[in-house]
Amino acid sequence: xxxxxxxxxxxxxxxxxxxxxxxxxxxxxxxxxxxxxxxxxxxxxxxxxxxxxxxxxxxxxxxxxxxxxxxxxxxxxxxxxxxxxxxxxxxxxxxxxxxxxxxxxxxxxxxxxxxxxxxxxxxxxxxxxxxxxxxxxxxxxxxxxxxxxxxxxxxxxxxxxxxxxxxxxxxxxxxxxxxxxxxxxxxxxxxxxxxxxxxxxxxxxxxxxxxxxxxxxxxxxxxxxxxxxxxxxxxxxxxxxxxxxxxxxxxxxxxxxxxxxxxxxxxxxxxxxxxxxxxxxxxxxxxxxxxxxxxxxxxxxxxxxxxxxxxxxxxxxxxx
Amino acid sequence: xxxxxxxxxxxxxxxxxxxxxxxxxxxxxxxxxxxxxxxxxxxxxxxxxxxxxxxxxxxxxxxxxxxxxxxxxxxxxxxxxxxxxxxxxxxxxxxxxxxxxxxxxxxxxxxxxxxxxxxxxxxxxxxxxxxxxxxxxxxxxxxxxxxxxxxxxxxxxxxxxxxxxxxxxxxxxxxxxxxxxxxxxxxxxxxxxxxxxxxxxxxxxxxxxxxxxxxxxxxxxxxxxxxxxxxxxxxxxxxxxxxxxxxxxxxxxxxxxxxxxxxxxxxxxxxxxxxxxxxxxxxxxxxxxxxx
Numbered sequence: 001x002x003x004x005x006x007x008x009x010x011x012x013x014x015x016x017x018x019x020x021x022x023x024x025x026x027x028x029x030x031x032x033x034x035x036x037x038x039x040x041x042x043x044x045x046x047x048x049x050x051x052x053x054x055x056x057x058x059x060x061x062x063x064x065x066x067x068x069x070x071x072x073x074x075x076x077x078x079x080x081x082x083x084x085x086x087x088x089x090x091x092x093x094x095x096x097x098x099x100x101x102x103x104x105x106x107x108x109x110x111x112x113x114x115x116x117x118x119x120x121x122x123x124x125x126x127x128x129x130x131x132x133x134x135x136x137x138x139x140x141x142x143x144x145x146x147x148x149x150x151x152x153x154x155x156x157x158x159x160x161x162x163x164x165x166x167x168x169x170x171x172x173x174x175x176x177x178x179x180x181x182x183x184x185x186x187x188x189x190x191x192x193x194x195x196x197x198x199x200x201x202x203x204x205x206x207x208x209x210x211x212x213x214x215x216x217x218x219x220x221x222x223x224x225x226x227x228x229x230x231x232x233x234x235x236x237x238x239x240x241x242x243x244x245x246x247x248x249x250x251x252x253x254x255x256x257x258x259x260x261x262x263x264x265x266x267x268x269x270x271x272x273x274x275x276x277x278x279x280x281x282x283x284x285x286x287x288x289x290x291x292x293x294x295x296x297x298x299x300x301x302x303x304x305x306x307x308x309x310x311x312x313x314x315x316x317x318x319x320x
Numbered sequence: 321x322x323x324x325x326x327x328x329x330x331x332x333x334x335x336x337x338x339x340x341x342x343x344x345x346x347x348x349x350x351x352x353x354x355x356x357x358x359x360x361x362x363x364x365x366x367x368x369x370x371x372x373x374x375x376x377x378x379x380x381x382x383x384x385x386x387x388x389x390x391x392x393x394x395x396x397x398x399x400x401x402x403x404x405x406x407x408x409x410x411x412x413x414x415x416x417x418x419x420x421x422x423x424x425x426x427x428x429x430x431x432x433x434x435x436x437x438x439x440x441x442x443x444x445x446x447x448x449x450x451x452x453x454x455x456x457x458x459x460x461x462x463x464x465x466x467x468x469x470x471x472x473x474x475x476x477x478x479x480x481x482x483x484x485x486x487x488x489x490x491x492x493x494x495x496x497x498x499x500x501x502x503x504x505x506x507x508x509x510x511x512x513x514x515x516x517x518x519x520x521x522x523x524x525x526x527x528x529x530x531x532x533x534x535x536x537x538x539x540x541x542x543x544x545x546x547x548x549x550x551x552x553x554x555x556x557x558x559x560x561x562x563x564x565x566x567x568x569x570x571x572x573x574x575x576x577x578x579x580x581x582x583x584x585x586x587x588x589x590x591x592x593x594x595x596x597x598x599x600x601x602x603x604x605x606x607x608x609x610x611x612x
Binding site: 014015018019023026027029030141143144145148149152153156159253260264274275279286290293294297 | 588
């Protein structure tokens with residue numbers, strides 16, 4: 001297993017290099033030159049000297065390969081450049097915004113697990129019952145409602161029927177006022193967590209059904225063990241392995257920024273930062289945030305892979 | 321010739337069984353009916369057979385509630401919501417179908433070649449796919465649209481690029497699993513060209529698995545398109561788009577809920593239709609996993 005993990009870790013390096021080339025190249029593909037694209041009509045007011053000094057500042061006066069290496073050199077030392085619109089280092093902005101995204105992701109995962117796992121287990125145990133049919137229907141509908149639609153509907157229901165406007169007022173940090181912060185976070189987390197709960201429910205159910213048809217469950221039952229012990233000690237423990245993987249992968253997506261939900265509920269997370277950067281054509285920020293999200297995503301997937309090998313004793317990676 | 325006969329024999333039962341059992345798969349049938357309904361609605365929207373022209377403004381009927389004159393009500397400019405939902409459906413389906421068609425073709429071609437040829441080419445293609453796959457889908461689509469600029473064509477291109485690696489991976493896996501089968505070896509022994517073996521003997525045998533993938537990808541593509549439009553990066557005004565209708569009418573939802581309920585309902589039902597169809601087809605093709 002150690003060999004597999006090392007190999008997997010080594011393959012991460014070319015992947016990260018590939019991602020960095022793609023992010024770097026992508027921004028340079030923006031039509032027109034970088035400075036005009038960034039400044040828009042204001043670029044027309046630049047004198048030749050001003051333009052030249054801006055080009056030198058952004059390192060645009062050297063060939064692209066050289067630009068890439070100097071950019072990578074900066075990235076490796078934690079310098080993702082400056083946000084032209086906000087006048088602050090991109091890294092600082094990411095550090096500022098990431099906690100809100102992280103918190104939203106964690107609450108969404110908790111909601112998804114609280115709804116998805118019990119529903120999946122009951123659905124599997126009482127297969128083809130009314131409860132199972134309801135749970136499967138819930139999951140199918142949950143998977144079919146995009147989170148931005150659910151978010152919009154939640155705001156609509158809250159404002160029309162309860163007179164609450166979840167998007168009004170400024171965002172309050174977790175450390176400032178926990179209760180107010182949770183009030184602001186719960187609805188976007190619900191919008192994100194519901195479809196995720198549907199996936200968790202489906203995965204738990206199918207995994208439970210698969211495990212329950214295994215020989216060792218039959219053995220446990222034939223030993224005369226109480227059904228609850230069979231389910232708790234034998235079935236559930238093994239059925240949860242794929243669910244852990246699913247949660248890990250989904251958590252990676254959530255950390256990538258729930259772009260639209262953050263936008264709808266005015267949560268100052270990483271997703272909203274990126275959307276604003278895109279609309280303001282703040283390309284250094286777009287580049288930095290994209291790189292951050294992609295690297296995050298790859299690293300989390302690697303951790304999920306590792307977790308899977310540790311959790312499932314049946315998985316052997318020798319000779320792969 | 322012998323090889324072709326083998327393929328025909330290998331294929332016939334699969335497709336015949338699929339067609340016969342499709343009608344027994346309740347979810348797939350319901351999904352198929354929903355999709356057929358929206359395809360008709362979209363087609364009517366596309367050819368302009370809508371109750372009113374989609375950009376026509378009826379100043380005195382602004383924000384009218386649904387009634388017999390305006391089935392789904394009107395928006396703040398007095399435009400007929402039903403007509404806009406119809407055209408929006410057409411635009412959404414157009415983006416989803418075209419982008420999934422492109423990514424299916426590109427992904428299947430890349431994945432099949434990769435799996436069939438193997439070696440260095442396989443490595444290069446699949447590592448490239450891995451890099452694209454390393455980005456969360458919506459992020460990559462956002463990045464591409466940022467570079468290319470918003471609009472219908474660029475949305476199609478962005479979604480195509482995002483979903484190509486998924487098809488490449490699935491196709492590669494399938495090709496590897498069938499390329500050592502007797503009928504492929506027979507075709508090779510007969511001296512058939514590689515591309516001919518791929519196109520005539522391998523691809524038809526992996527088609528059923530790809531179809532399930534296509535159906536599910538269509539639902540993701542619809543969500544991605546609606547998401548990009550919601551952010552103002554997809555279809556541009558005054559052209560109707562379901563995602564854009566949702567986002568631009570959010571503020572009015574309290575006084576005119578029909579402005580978000582109908583476009584939202586259309587998105588949800590279409591995604592539900594493709595999900596039901598995809599799930600049903602998967603059950604048909606994998607009877608062991610049925611109902612799980």
